[in-house]
Amino acid sequence: MDSDTLEQLVDIPYPQHPHCATVLVLDTSASMKGAKIAELNEGLKILSDELIQDDLAAKRIDLAIISFGRKVEVIQPFTGVSQFEPPELEAGGYTPMGAAILEAASIIEKRKAEYRETGVDYYRPWIFLITDGQPTDMSRGDTRWQEVIQVIHGGESDRKFLFWALGVDQANMTVLRELSPPNRVPLQLKEAQWSDMFLWLSRSLAKISDSRIGEQISLENPTGPDGWGSIPL
Template identity: 30%
Template sequence: MYPTASPDEAPLPVPYMGFEFDSAQRLPLLLCLDTSSSLTQSKAIDALNEALASWAESLAEDTALSAAVDVALITFGGDEGITVWQGATPLGAVAPRWPHSPFVPAHEFRPPLLRAHGVTLMDRALRLAMEVVADYKAGLRDEGLTYYRPQICVVTDGAPSDEQGRFSHAYRDLLPELRRAEEERRFRLFAVGVGERHSGAEGVLKELAPHYHAWLDGFPFAELLTAMSHSARATQGGADEAEFQEIFARLKRRRGGGQVPA
């Protein structure tokens, strides 16, 4: 399990302080975003910030989603390598445990202003994302609350690296756990590449998410986040797998990259 903050640190904010739960099922949606230095090219980090701000507004305006969706954010890049966010509040490289979860209700989600820096520690960020989702589900169960199948969306513009920026195969250590999670329906994983295609990078995404992987031309962050909203609505509606595949296939047809999942 991931470490907890030491007791002498300042208290962490509690996402649901003063928030009245109703009987609606919660729908955890975690974005795992690459903010490495390569995002400075083509002003990609600006496009990502603009898309996050617009998406947050659309979530707040969507009655069904704002009532059920809970949003968390993990970025990989920067001085610490990984940063966990509770809305716009950086919590550092360590994720707090329930009830101090990174997840916040969609209607309260305010995205941070991200900057591009550092290397692509994708495997560590994804492992942490899986642990954050598992902890959140356990916390909801302890409170007697139910939840839909969570969504994790990993977005990168390059291949996973080590601390020195060299290509790393450490992500393969996650593959057995990801396959078990898929079989047990613990979460649905989307792995999306954007921008210039790098040798081997698309294959990494295919290994991580065999059914939901793609490499998209350009930096269509707004369209990608819209697809995540569509997937959340489909989850609420009890859609079968074919509907999720069609949502993802439409995104890929719009910007190209990869095959439509079978």
């Protein structure tokens, strides 16, 4: 495939900048109806508004959204912040979390291949999972569970991506702890702290975009006295 054809197929804005592919894996099952889905939708607008105001983040962060509820769906393929339009998510269905995580890892690998093919440098991608329940498409020890564990833990150890799990409301934190890589415990959202969490996410991504590839950076502690999250016991 020549470069002209590839450029037509893959739209990566600001290719002279390094990029950070970030996929939000969002629970839209029936239990998210009401205030939670409204807060989630508002949070996506906050994330977009904050990132677009940061010059480097607006050029370097690529966002994608995968929802899992009635089905697993790539609601928003990877796009630059300036082209990102927060969707209006609706809640319904079950919680096919396993398939959604596998899809997130898959689209990240495809995005990294696009970066390489177009000569774009990139930071380690992020997978950010938000759920209020537990998976309905896998159980501890079954084939899909083992596959998801291998993808998450192997992806982290091989530096393919960073995986964050956030539980809200009645999320099964034991399951999220087992899914999460050993070096990063899942976080539980404090009540009514949705906006603070999305502000933290936007500031974290902005900080990455202002760093050098491979540089170690310190993120704000989300579990501090004024933080939005807690570590479940």
